[in-house]
Amino acid sequence: MRKARMYPFERNRYFYGKLLTVRDFESEQKYLNDKRRLLNRLLFGSGVVAGMQVVAVDDKTVTVEMGLAIDYSGREVVIPSPVTLKLSMIEGFTNNEYKKNVYLYVAYDEKGREPVHSVGNSSIRGEEVSEYNRVLESYRLFVKEEAPAPASFEHVRLLEDVAVLYQDAHVRISQRIPKYVNPGDVVDVTLVVEKTLQTARVALSFDYESDGFDPVGGDGRHVEFMEPGDGQDTEYRLTYSVKAKDRPDTVAKLALPPQSVTLTIGDQRLPIDHAAVHHVNVISQPVMERILKTWYERSLDQAAEGSADQDLCLAKIGLLQLGSTYMIEQVERVPFGEYVPNASLLQRLSHTDRAGSLHRFFAESQAYDLEYGAKPKLDVHYHPERNTFDFKLGIPRPQAIQDEIATGTIEVPLELNAKTGLKFFSRGRRNYVTDEIKHGLGSGQVTILVGLAPQETLKASIYYGVQDVFKGTEYESDVPNVDFGTIVYPEHGSFRIGMRLNGSAEADKLNIRWWAFKKLQEGAEGTGESSAETALYREAAPGKE
Structure with a gap:
């Protein structure tokens, strides 16, 4: 039937007195076979229906279990009982190269059975002639050493x-x-x-x-x-x-x-x-x-x-070279997925609840820190005994702020303080320099910014720079007009603030807020006491006056 026309179908018409010949009986069988095979091919496809497992028995021998398949012409291929063969004895296997993969195929085959004496042929030929009385629909196994495209x-x-x-x-x-x-x-x-x-x-x-x-x-x-x-x-x-x-x-x-x-x-x-x-x-x-x-x-x-010449591959067999011979290392069954699934099973699977036990799984997750600059890492482990996925996600820590910041406040009296004896900006003295103030950022260069607050609470606006620019505006304040300067001692981790009062002042003291900024090294991450990793500044203790 391969590469033969299976259609249109033609069947016998019987009538009384019809002379039946070999052609009529062959047409009867062909009609039934071709119709069934065409439907097999178009409705079910081609491949293994059941069985036909290929198992390595030893280093050189395989067993093919009994089973049923439909080939690419729609013919049923049946292996009625297990068959065990040495690989070297299977058709198509050559011993010229042992380091390779070979492919075991099955194909439909017919064999004559029950030879009997043919009366008609002997009368024509003049000698005894035998014909097969039965045709056995069988199979043949063979090997190809090249993978299909x-x-x-x-x-x-x-x-x-x-x-x-x-x-x-x-x-x-x-x-x-x-x-x-x-x-x-x-x-x-x-x-x-x-x-x-x-x-x-x-x-x-x-x-x-x-x-x-x-x-x-x-x-x-x-x-x-x-x-x-x-x-x-x-x-x-x-x-x-x-x-x-x-x-x-x-x-x-x-x-x-x-x-x-x-x-x-x-x-x-x-x-x-x-x-x-x-x-x-x-x-x-x-x-x-x-x-x-x-x-x-x-x-x-x-x-x-379209694919009538194609054969069914039952197994890919991996061979290893062993000295001057070979051994079977592994067998992969139906490597190209040539199966014919059961229609009832497919129908039931299509209606299976997707949320049911066939599809349901559970997930557990955990996150952990990685070093700054590392790539995110995801580890997934499946636990089949409880149908659970375990996700572990590593997240790099954020980059530390590159500037460390510290801040503090000091109060400077404008007149003689009887309790402390301090004379800040007393009459006749317009300049003042504080003692060394520890900023708490350690040794190294820092930048100092000084501002003046109008209230003791220091929660209102703080004025930086020259206050005269705000005169005549709604933002004018009664804070004294003071010039500031700073001296930084990198080795000591400290600084001094110098102040000069310009003009008279009605307030009895100055509320001063200072900020210290320290630039970290490029790419460095703050650690320990000098770290700004919380992105918050330090509140230093008031300077000693």
């Missing part, structure tokens, strides 16, 4: 645009991106690295170019892949994201120019001689609608015979 699968061609960047006998690097996107969608681009187990470590980096996409994430357009040092896998996937621009009904492009690609396998750097280019349709309609439209607009020939 990613775009050879119908569902991949429908959903994704695949580009191969590099391929040789041991390594294949391809990239996949959704075939249809909506404007503004953030889509994942998947880099797939396939290799044999004994191939040296693979490292890849590139800068992609795009028209219609913007990069998403902190690395911009740069992508890097490094195989883990203890890697024991034959396939790795790395995903990065891009965002489609708001350009509906256009074709976006994403390309990996060969000059921007650095590929190393082990210590060897390999050149890339062609660009991997993706073309993605940016559409206005929902992506699902477009995919279904493409699916239903296939011709009957495309739907029924």
